[in-house]
Amino acid sequence: MTAPPPAPSSGPSTPRRRGRPPRAGRTAADVPAARDRILDAARETFAAHGYDKASVRAIARRAEVDPALVHHYFGTKEQVFEAAVAKAAAPVLAGPSVLAEGDPREIGERMTRLFFSVWENPASREPLLAIIRSVVTHQTAARIFRQFITKNLVSRVAQRLPAPDIETRIELAVAQLVGVAMLRYVLRAEPLASAEAEDLIRRLSPVVQFHLAGGPPPLPPEH
Amino acid sequence: MTAPPPAPSSGPSTPRRRGRPPRAGRTAADVPAARDRILDAARETFAAHGYDKASVRAIARRAEVDPALVHHYFGTKEQVFEAAVAKAAAPVLAGPSVLAEGDPREIGERMTRLFFSVWENPASREPLLAIIRSVVTHQTAARIFRQFITKNLVSRVAQRLPAPDIETRIELAVAQLVGVAMLRYVLRAEPLASAEAEDLIRRLSPVVQFHLAGGPPPLPPEH
């Protein structure tokens, strides 16, 4: 009723050309297909704002695409989330067979190194950030995260280090690393956020090893 | 257009009496003042859903009050959040002088016990849940959390255990505990979520102590 029709091709929001765009001789890898742009934009947006605040419209804007196209390709917003996270996290999830091999006395260091190799790489960090940012308010994300821990850590490590309380042990080790992720990558608390990864690996490996494989508790300080 | 006016005092949403309610001889502590009910409802709602999904309307509904009243008392939603968290977290923030006293060789256990004494008590757990649920997506909450860590942990412990890298040490210890909070209270991952607090204190204290006060790394398992 009070909505004035915007003058076409004059406002700051250029009205896009409708219909399927001409291919114009691109070899299909010139500008990435819209579908992939959407997936990337989704991953980045979810990582930056979490599930709820990452609107379909914001994703579409970032992908330079109409919001309807997002739905056209992926259906509901939840499916967009699953697709984006699944695509980006797949290589990470497939990776850590490192844990099941090698000297069990060094499994703590291997797990700590695996953690940082994933988190220090922006490409693999983003889907994890997206998950963590979403985990705390959204059920689906929480389920994904639990499955990640169970499938990729608990089962792999448990078969290597059988012990009655191994699940608790693994989760305490994971808790140490998740906490570091929270403080370093989500909260960006200093000085943790700027510390050298190698330094943190040195400090954390014995703790993770202690959690996983037990042994005598760390000694008190020499005082 | 399609909104039928609800028959007064017959539908499920009883249209409330307008204007200031009669005091009717209550000694002012009979039914808590609406202002306090709003604050409590806000704390519970923020704790349950995080900042973004906790709508002013939901808070008002829980407090059995009109949404406008929430704004009347507190202004913007952000101010509601600050007021609710500040009120509920105040006693917790004031507490931990435990850290600065006693044998430094047991500061790890004291800190771990402090952590669980706060998190195992629903009254003090809720504002922290609210903060954690909000920290990951909302800037204000992140600031509050950083201040909490800095003011109430870093400063207190640092003056007790001077060391060049004490800030990093403290944050690694905090990371261990924050990670446990994430897995146990936010994600509710089993078996951590159902473990006995005393058992966890036993397992975590040496790690926290190790982070804070150094000493030789925990020994490898006897194999």
Add this chain to the structure above:
DNA sequence: GGAAAAATTCATCATGTGTTGAATATTGCT
């Protein structure tokens, strides 16, 4: 008693959301 202040609800606005259906332009197949 009368006026100001306080406590409360109602109605409404502007905005943003997820989602859908139709329209339009291009490609690829026959």
Add this chain to the structure above:
DNA sequence: AGCAATATTCAACACATGATGAATTTTTCC
């Protein structure tokens, strides 16, 4: 040439949200 499939945008719906201003009732103070 024609036709189905595909890729894309437009326009709109139904709903939820944060916020505001006015109305209404009560208390409190003079």
